[in-house]
Amino acid sequence: MNASDIIERRACVSGIGQSEIGRRLDADPLTLTLDGCLAAIEDAGLRVGDIDGLSTYPGAFGPSGFSGAGAVDVHDALRLELGWHDSGIETSGQLGSVIKACLAVGAGLARHVLCFRSVWEGSAQGSKGRAGIMPGGDGKKGVRASGFTEWTLPFSAPSAAVWIAMFAQRHFHEYGTTREQLAQIALNARKNAALNPNAIYSEPMSMDDYLSARLISTPFCLFDCDVPCDGATAFVISHVDAARDLRQPPVRVEAVGTALRGRPSWDQFDDLSTMANRDAGAHLWTRTDLKPSDVDCAQLYDGFSFITLSWLEALQLVPTGESGPFVEGGHRIARDGELPVNTHGGQLSAGRLHGYGFLHEAVVQLRGQGGARQIAKANPQVAIAAAGGGNTCGCMLLTRD
């Protein structure tokens, strides 16, 4: 492949922004969305009128809190004039929406694309917890399972917690991975969250706390599951030529991984010890001369703790089957370890901002703006942001300009 064909390299992250983030803010989700978007535009040193592209995941999505706004809501509220716009859920994970923006910039359809992901699951669930938004959670007759849930809901398996738990169990079976190893993802996240003023949970967590937490779906306990929250994250993806004189040092997009070669299914995928990230992760390394050993920090999706272990292997940061031993004790993935992971606290402790939080943190670290949670290694040059699990995964390799 010619380097000039890798058009994501013409794109960079020029601005990042977040709204207020909280467990339950009871705020208008569109307000949070716009707060995040304006913060990203401001961070880039741009004006709203400079934005000529718009991308979001998953688009408008009903009352579950899964999406705070659709593309048209932001398009109209900011009176944007767009050369390119897109939204949708059937893409390479949550960051698929950002990857598409990079391609649109590379193809010349837009110069500055605003990307956003907005959630209000904390408020939407209210006091009922997950059952408050679960189809059939109220036990009313008449709800029917259709689409891909036709094959899981009738067996009282309505949540990705159960589906991903079965991937984890298969990994445990094949490689001897343990709950104590899995725990390190949660403990590491909590340690980092204590240094992130925007994190939801920052009180210390011990191995005993983890192992005595109530079980959700084995091998997962409560602390293996991310925390629903309210908040929005946004980025400006700019053409590198248009970003040189902006406010922040641009963070370049070196390569993206979008592949999905196995069946796009939670239970029919060919190897349930891994998931769609196997294909996306391998794909990324076909589009760059950089190597996994060049990565200075990795921000890896943790909707459930096991997904982070899975991404470590999918991205070839550790050999297949060895993610458990790699994280054992937690020192290798700590901020001063050989591969700092989820330095903001991940979704497990910083809140389920759903994919976009990992790219936000990768940019923060490459800019050296992490403050108390900045990784120990000086001048990090290469970071990975990876998002999604199950049958929907995508990843981005980022470098300092």
Next chain:
Amino acid sequence: MAEGEVPFRILPALSERSGFFWRSGRDGVLRFLRCTDCGAWLHPPLPLCPVDHSKNLAPTPVSGRATVHTFSINHQPWMPGPELPYTVAIVDIEEDPSVRLTTNIVGCSPDDVYIGMPVRVVFEHHEADDGEVWLPMFEPDPDRAGDGERGQ
């Protein structure tokens, strides 16, 4: 829940394509679509064979024997349903291990379930306003007890 009472379930929407699958348990037999040209099994149901694109597909009986590929013991009350904890599993069908079902393991303690466990189909019958449904559950297979025994 009283003995023999079926738990609350969210029943599948019975579509033209998948209705045969959910009604298959009427005679106690599990069926999957099979291509009558190339012999491939497919699931979930499709309008054509994903291997040779033939539209000559027929619901075809299988033995009902399967193996636990992976599982999770669910403790979370997502919705009214079976007594907690219950076992959700993905099983490989004997006729073609690449054909899998997400299901529940019933008829044993969740603690007795293991990867590699031989199981056989048992149907849970439900009556809905628009027809009957037989959900394929799996229970330990006494004819193959001890096969694929879990390691020490």
